[in-house]
Every structure is written in structure tokens, then in C-alpha cells.
Amino acid sequence: MATARRRLVALTIAAALAVMAVLAAAGGAVMLYGGFYNASATQPHFQWVHSLLEIALHRSVRNHARDIATPASVSANANVQSALVLRGAGLYRDNCLVCHGAPGVAQGDIGKSMQPIPGPLSDAARHWKPNELYWITRHGIKMSGMPAWQYQLADQDIWAVVAFLTVLPALSPAAYDALAGQAGHPERAPRAAYAQPDIERGRLALTQYACNACHQVPGVTGPATMVGPPLHDLAKREYIAGRLPNNAANLARWIQDPQRIHAQSAMPGMGVTESDARDIAAYLLKP
Numbered sequence: 001m002a003t004a005r006r007r008l009v010a011l012t013i014a015a016a017l018a019v020m021a022v023l024a025a026a027g028g029a030v031m032l033y034g035g036f037y038n039a040s041a042t043q044p045h046f047q048w049v050h051s052l053l054e055i056a057l058h059r060s061v062r063n064h065a066r067d068i069a070t071p072a073s074v075s076a077n078a079n080v081q082s083a084l085v086l087r088g089a090g091l092y093r094d095n096c097l098v099c100h101g102a103p104g105v106a107q108g109d110i111g112k113s114m115q116p117i118p119g120p121l122s123d124a125a126r127h128w129k130p131n132e133l134y135w136i137t138r139h140g141i142k143m144s145g146m147p148a149w150q151y152q153l154a155d156q157d158i159w160a161v162v163a164f165l166t167v168l169p170a171l172s173p174a175a176y177d178a179l180a181g182q183a184g185h186p187e188r189a190p191r192a193a194y195a196q197p198d199i200e201r202g203r204l205a206l207t208q209y210a211c212n213a214c215h216q217v218p219g220v221t222g223p224a225t226m227v228g229p230p231l232h233d234l235a236k237r238e239y240i241a242g243r244l245p246n247n248a249a250n251l252a253r254w255i256q257d258p259q260r261i262h263a264q265s266a267m268p269g270m271g272v273t274e275s276d277a278r279d280i281a282a283y284l285l286k287p
Contacts, residue, residue, distance in 0.1 A: 197279050
């Protein structure tokens, strides 16, 4: 009798959970397809959603950055007047200020209105270790507007920004202004070039140069866009842009400077480096 009663209780609980799951799925479908969810940036996330995302962010960064070694030149006690910090101050002002602001300097209009808000980094070094700041800067944060800078800044420049962030909590508005003025506008260091193309680097480069904003690319997440032709089975095509024989070298040339090859093409130059173009060509022409 007791066994039958326990079985009945278990079946009742299982049935209740199944009904709740079905109702939750139905409610989610109604919200999704009915258009009831407000996707506008003027309607912030619920606080509990924001808090959950923050928890997930901190746990993710600490897990993925745990094996990154911080260079000896970068530390929590970096010298404000060191060449590395000075370079980082200039790079921060030219690339990060618009979204994050600085002591005594407000974010730009874009940064002010983003959701979630890209907070000020004046105290970032109190919450994150240098290797974690490096990981965030290099890889970005999905669904936050924070880009991955690895295709824009060389590794030494990313570490320079991190070195600057470690001294930022100690800077007054006047001290920041003086440091940023002293830094000038440093040229970005050239990124590392690779002798041999790499398919996986090419897949990532396609997302970082926004190729998937206009093209449907096999194996790359993106919108169902038809601005540019889909790139499926590109290896089977005889010509590129209707004029270049289809091979890796010509495809890399086209990716780097389409206007030079076809002046009437709507495809813009995206500033793709030679090394990255070879990687992208390797991915798109893979068997």
C-alpha cells in the first residue's frame, strides 16, 4: 500500500511539473509570436534579469581568464607615468571614452543610451584582476554592446589599456585630463600576422569584420539577410564578383579591397588585414 501511495505521489508531481512546463512554453510562445515583449532600448531589463546577467558575466570571465598570465609590466601598482600606462591612456581616450567616460568626462550620447548601460571604468580594477580586464577587452561581452578588440588592437595595446585601467581608480578628473593630454593620439600597433592561413581564425574574423551583417555565411550565426549574396558553396563558383578566377589568393584580394577590383560593387572595404583576409578565404573555400 505504501509503495502504491508513493508511486501515486511521484506520478502526481511529475504530471504537475509537466503541465507547468507546457504552460510556461505556451506563455513564452504567446509573448514571442504575439510581439508583447518590448525589445526597445527605452525599456530597460527587469532588475532580476540585470542581476542574473551580472552574475553570469563575473563567473564566465573568471573561468575563461584564469590561465592568462599577466605581463610583469602590468600590475595593480603600475606607475602612472610609465610609457605603457601613458600609451594606454591615449588608446582608452580614443576608443573607450565614448561608451565608458572617465573621471570628470561623461560618456558620449551612444554610451549613455545603450542597454545595458556600459558603466564607468573608474573602479574596474577594484572588481577585476588584470588578466580578467584583458580577457574582457580582447573578447568583448555578447549582448552588451562591448566589442571584441582582438581584431582592432594588437595584444600589446590591449595590455596597455589594461595597465591604464589599473591606475584609473587613483586619478582625479584633473589628473586624468593631464594624463590624457600628455598621451597624445598613439598609432595602433600592427597586429600579429600569420604565415599560414587558418580556417578557425577565418570563421571568427568573418564575425569581427561584420561580414555576416550582409551575407549568410555557413557555420556563422547571423541575420537572414540578402544584402549581399549568400556565401554557401563558394568553393564551387568559377568566378569571384563575376571577373576574378576563384582561388584563395584572388578571394583574399577581393575581401581586402573590393572597390579596386569592381568599382561599381556595393561591397565596402572593411579594413581587413592581409593575414585576416587569407584566413577568411581559407574558411570560405574549405571543402
